[in-house]
Amino acid sequence: MSTDLLNDLLGRSLELHPQAAVRPEPFGALVYHYGNRRLVFLQHTDMVAVARALSQHATLADTLEACGVDQRRWPSFAKAFESLLNSDIVRERTTDER
Amino acid sequence: MSAESLVNQLKSGLDAPICLTWELTYACNLQCVHCLSSSGQRDPHELSTAEAKRVIDELRDLQVFYINIGGGEPMVRRDFFELVEYSVAQGIGVKFSTNGAFIDAEKARRLAGMDYLDIQISLDGVDAATNDAVRGAGSYDMARRAMDNLAAADFGPFKISVVVTRQNVPQLNQFKALADSYGAQLRVTRLRPSGRGVDSWDHLHPTNAQQREIYQWLMAHGEGVLTGDSFFHLNALGDPLPGLNMCGAGRVVCLIDPVGDVYACPFVIHDEFRAGNVRDPGGFSAVWKQSELFTSLREPQSAGACASCGAFDACQGGCMAAKFFTGLPLDGPDPECVGGDGEVALAELAAVPVLLKPRPAADHTKPDRRPVLT
Ligand SMILES: C[S@@+](CC[C@H](N)C(=O)[O-])C[C@H]1O[C@@H](n2cnc3c(N)ncnc32)[C@H](O)[C@@H]1O
Ligand code: SF4
Ligand code: SF4
Numbered sequence: 143m144s145t146d147l148l149n150d151l152l153g154r155s156l157e158l159h160p161q162a163a164v165r166p167e168p169f170g171a172l173v174y175h176y177g178n179r180r181l182v183f184l185q186h187t188d189m190v191a192v193a194r195a196l197s198q199h200a201t202l203a204d205t206l207e208a209c210g211v212d213q214r215r216w217p218s219f220a221k222a223f224e225s226l227l228n229s230d231i232v233r234e235r236t237t238d239e240r
Numbered sequence: 241m242s243a244e245s246l247v248n249q250l251k252s253g254l255d256a257p258i259c260l261t262w263e264l265t266y267a268c269n270l271q272c273v274h275c276l277s278s279s280g281q282r283d284p285h286e287l288s289t290a291e292a293k294r295v296i297d298e299l300r301d302l303q304v305f306y307i308n309i310g311g312g313e314p315m316v317r318r319d320f321f322e323l324v325e326y327s328v329a330q331g332i333g334v335k336f337s338t339n340g341a342f343i344d345a346e347k348a349r350r351l352a353g354m355d356y357l358d359i360q361i362s363l364d365g366v367d368a369a370t371n372d373a374v375r376g377a378g379s380y381d382m383a384r385r386a387m388d389n390l391a392a393a394d395f396g397p398f399k400i401s402v403v404v405t406r407q408n409v410p411q412l413n414q415f416k417a418l419a420d421s422y423g424a425q426l427r428v429t430r431l432r433p434s435g436r437g438v439d440s441w442d443h444l445h446p447t448n449a450q451q452r453e454i455y456q457w458l459m460a461h462g463e464g465v466l467t468g469d470s471f472f473h474l475n476a477l478g479d480p481l482p483g484l485n486m487c488g489a490g491r492v493v494c495l496i497d498p499v500g501d502v503y504a505c506p507f508v509i510h511d512e513f514r515a516g517n518v519r520d521p522g523g524f525s526a527v528w529k530q531s532e533l534f535t536s537l538r539e540p541q542s543a544g545a546c547a548s549c550g551a552f553d554a555c556q557g558g559c560m561a562a563k564f565f566t567g568l569p570l571d572g573p574d575p576e577c578v579g580g581d582g583e584v585a586l587a588e589l590a591a592v593p594v595l596l597k598p599r600p601a602a603d604h605t606k607p608d609r610r611p612v613l614t
Contacts, residue, residue: 163331165256165303169249172258174305176333176356181258181305185246 151220152203155235253538256302265312266604278435279312280606289319306333315342340386348389360401366414405444427466433565434507473558476551490537507561544571567597
């Protein structure tokens with residue numbers, strides 16, 4: 143991932159899609175989107191914490207910070223969230239909704 | 241975590257199944273020659289509406305996201321809509337499979353009005369001759385009428401579900417065109433020698449040359465065609481097909497049958513793979529979490545005769561049900577092993593004078609209507 147793309151992702155305000163449900167599992171979590179029927183595996187236990195905390199922080203970077211995720215792991219998280227955005231499990235938060 | 245370690249995690253089991261099939265009834269208006277559940281007659285011990293709802297409550301508590309409803313023909317149950325609506329109200333999506341007989345214009349409108357509901361109409365040939373040879377006279381028209389009714393009711397993208405056979409492999413492109421013409425999604429799955437399929441598999445299963453054809457076709461269509469991840473034994477031919485590459489029986493998959501028996505997967509209705517019953521103390525959850533059978537299926541399995549094969553990581557030795565009902569050892573090659581090892585093993589087996597292939601449990605075939613292959 144390019145630095146530009148990484149920074150762009152880290153700066154976004156995100157939230158879990160209201161139609162997505164998270165089920166904790168020993169390896170992390172399963173996420174299911176009731177709307178588009180996509181099933182996604184979150185393969186880190188702390189991904190779950192981050193996904194759930196997204197809407198409480200201004201940006202993805204702030205969420206990672208708040209969840210105590212080591213900066214060296216941010217690129218891998220950004221990548222994971224990029225794919226969650228693509229499957230609409232996570233979506234862009236629009237300010238007027240909050 | 242890599243894809244490989246995810247598969248290893250999944251093999252050791254999940255807190256609840258991902259892919260749970262629930263056969264609501266053994267009753268069916270058809271008598272398909274390959275029917276995995278040997279359906280026909282209703283079983284007098286079928287779960288009642290109240291019992292079924294208790295199972296749904298349990299699945300909700302386990303956070304099962306959706307269930308696959310099958311049978312028998314699920315729509316013959318009088319409480320079919322009641323159970324589907326109850327399930328969706330509990331936050332459990334429903335995908336159900338049907339031969340289409342009961343989807344008239346009015347039912348199609350009712351179905352179209354429901355949320356979180358997916359429908360699979362089964363069709364095993366693009367023309368009546370091919371389809372009806374497997375599914376019985378009139379079944380092609382029945383399925384097409386259901387599709388027309390769903391389209392007219394604006395149901396949206398339903399699925400057309402095809403079991404791939406020797407006879408319909410040449411029709412794969414036509415199936416795709418048919419699905420496209422309805423704006424439907426095509427789903428093709430692997431034939432297993434289960435239920436009445438034990439007796440028809442020899443005649444119906446694709447040849448070794450056709451296995452390659454199926455693989456190429458699936459590779460070319462990628463995620464545009466659904467497969468239920470059922471063709472992973474073909475991964476030994478090259479790059480892996482999309483989806484999970486493993487046997488999920490008792491690990492991420494299971495079956496609840498109409499009388500509440502819990503089996504490791506829909507294709508192994510046999511005492512050896514029966515883990516318990518939802519009517520037992522502790523219900524489904526205890527069976528899923530604690531049964532001896534499921535616990536042992538989640539332990540590392542031996543590669544047996546496949547250990548020396550370079551493709552083992554790709555194909556994982558194939559489908560447990562396919563091996564079991566063809567009489568092959570579970571730790572050896574799949575009967576449709578693309579390396580040809582399965583065929584050799586089957587031939588050796590046929591040479592044994594007393595052949596004791598396991599028979600499926602729970603045969604509900606209507607005695608006067610036992611189907612014959614034509
Ligand atoms: C057992 S049926 C139950 C639901 C409904 N009666 C129907 O036919 O769709 C579910 C699906 O399994 C398929 N099927 C039946 N026998 C099979 C077998 N031996 N191997 C693989 N799939 C099979 C059917 O064609 C159908 O698409
Ligand atoms: S596969 Fe055929 S016989 Fe079996 S349940 Fe479905 S329609 Fe009935
Ligand atoms: S036994 Fe076969 S059909 Fe059943 S889960 Fe395993 S591979 Fe799939």
